[in-house]
Amino acid sequence: MTNPFAAEGDWFKGNLHTHTTESDGRVSPQEAVTGYAAHGYDFLSITDHRKVTDISKLDNKGMLLIPGIEMSADQSELGASYHVVAIGAKGPMEYDTEWDCQKLIDYGNENAECVFIAHPSWSSLTFADMIGLDGYIGVEVYNTGCHFEVGRGESATQWDDLLARGKKLFGFAVDDAHFRILDSWVGYIMVKAPECTYDAIIAAIKAGHFYASNGPQIHNLELDGNRLLVECSPCWELRVICPMPGRGNTAYHIGQRPPYTSVEFELSENTVPFRIECLDETGNKAWSNPIWFGE
Ligand SMILES: [Zn+2]
Ligand SMILES: [Zn+2]
Known part of the structure; x- marks a missing residue:
C-alpha cells in the first residue's frame, strides 16, 4: 500500500x-x-x-x-x-x-x-x-x-x-x-x-x-524517515491513529493552536500501521488510508 x-x-x-x-x-x-x-x-x-x-x-x-x-x-x-x-x-x-x-x-x-x-x-x-x-x-x-x-x-x-x-x-x-x-x-x-x-x-x-x-480535504501526506508532514484544509484536530495499544499522536502535542493546515509529526517506528484523521470545526472528517512503514 x-x-x-x-x-x-x-x-x-x-x-x-x-x-x-x-x-x-x-x-x-x-x-x-x-x-x-x-x-x-x-x-x-x-x-x-x-x-x-x-x-x-x-x-x-x-x-x-x-x-x-x-x-x-x-x-x-x-x-x-x-x-x-x-x-x-x-x-x-x-x-x-x-x-x-x-x-x-x-x-x-x-x-x-x-x-x-x-x-x-x-x-x-x-x-x-x-x-x-x-x-x-x-x-x-x-x-x-x-x-x-x-x-x-x-x-x-x-x-x-x-x-x-x-x-x-x-x-x-x-x-x-x-x-x-x-x-x-x-x-x-x-x-x-x-x-x-x-x-x-x-x-x-x-x-x-x-x-x-465528508468535508475536509487532505492536501499532502509526506513521510521522511519518522517525520510525517500533514497538510489539509483548516482543521481543529489532526490525529495520527494507530490501532495498536497506546500508540498514535495528535496535533495538540506539537504545541500549535488550531486551526491546523500544516503539522509535522515525529512518529515512533512502532506506530504501524497509521492513518490520519482531520476533523474540521463543524465535526466533519477526512480519513486517510493506512500507511505501513517500509511498504
Ligand atoms: Zn445502500
Ligand atoms: Zn446497505
Whole structure:
C-alpha cells in the first residue's frame, strides 16, 4: 500500500454507493447522475440493491459512470444481514440470498472489479464478523445515509479492530444516497489517478490511492524517515491513529493552536500501521488510508 500523495496524477472526486428508482431510491438513475455532476463529482457508481442498473444509455454529464451493485445475504452474530458493495460489474449479477458472506464476496470478485463491506456500524457488524472473511478491499468508514438515518455512519472502530489484527483494508466514505433524506453529496473519496478513466480509477482504488471525507480535504501526506508532514484544509484536530495499544499522536502535542493546515509529526517506528484523521470545526472528517512503514 503506497502513499497516494506520492503517486503521479490528479485528484478525482467520487461516490461509490448510490440507489435509484431501480431499487429503493427516490430518483431515477439519470436524475442521480445529473445531481452528482452538478455538485462537482468526477465519477459515480450506481449500486442498486440486488441488481446492476443499466447505465449504458444515461447521459453521463461529463462524469465517469461505474456499474455496481449492493448485495446482501447471510447473518452476522447480532442477526443483521451483511451488505457488500461490488463496483465495476462486468454484466448483470444474480446471487442467491441464501449464500454466506464469503460466497457473496467471491461472487463479487468474479463478476466485478472489487468488493467492500458496507456500513459496519449500521449493520452492527463487529470485527469478529469480518475477520474471517477474505477478498474484500475495505470497509465503509463513513456512510452518509446511515449517519442521517440512525446516527451510525462512522465505522472507524471496526476498521481499526481489523487493522490491528493484520487485515490490510482501505476506508471508503460513501453517501449510500436514497435521495429521501439529506444523504447525497456528503461522503466521498478523492482518488489520485493519472486520468479519470475507468481503468485508471479502478486501478487507483484497488491500490488504495485515495482518501475518504465528508468535508475536509487532505492536501499532502509526506513521510521522511519518522517525520510525517500533514497538510489539509483548516482543521481543529489532526490525529495520527494507530490501532495498536497506546500508540498514535495528535496535533495538540506539537504545541500549535488550531486551526491546523500544516503539522509535522515525529512518529515512533512502532506506530504501524497509521492513518490520519482531520476533523474540521463543524465535526466533519477526512480519513486517510493506512500507511505501513517500509511498504
Ligand atoms: Zn446497505
Ligand atoms: Zn445502500
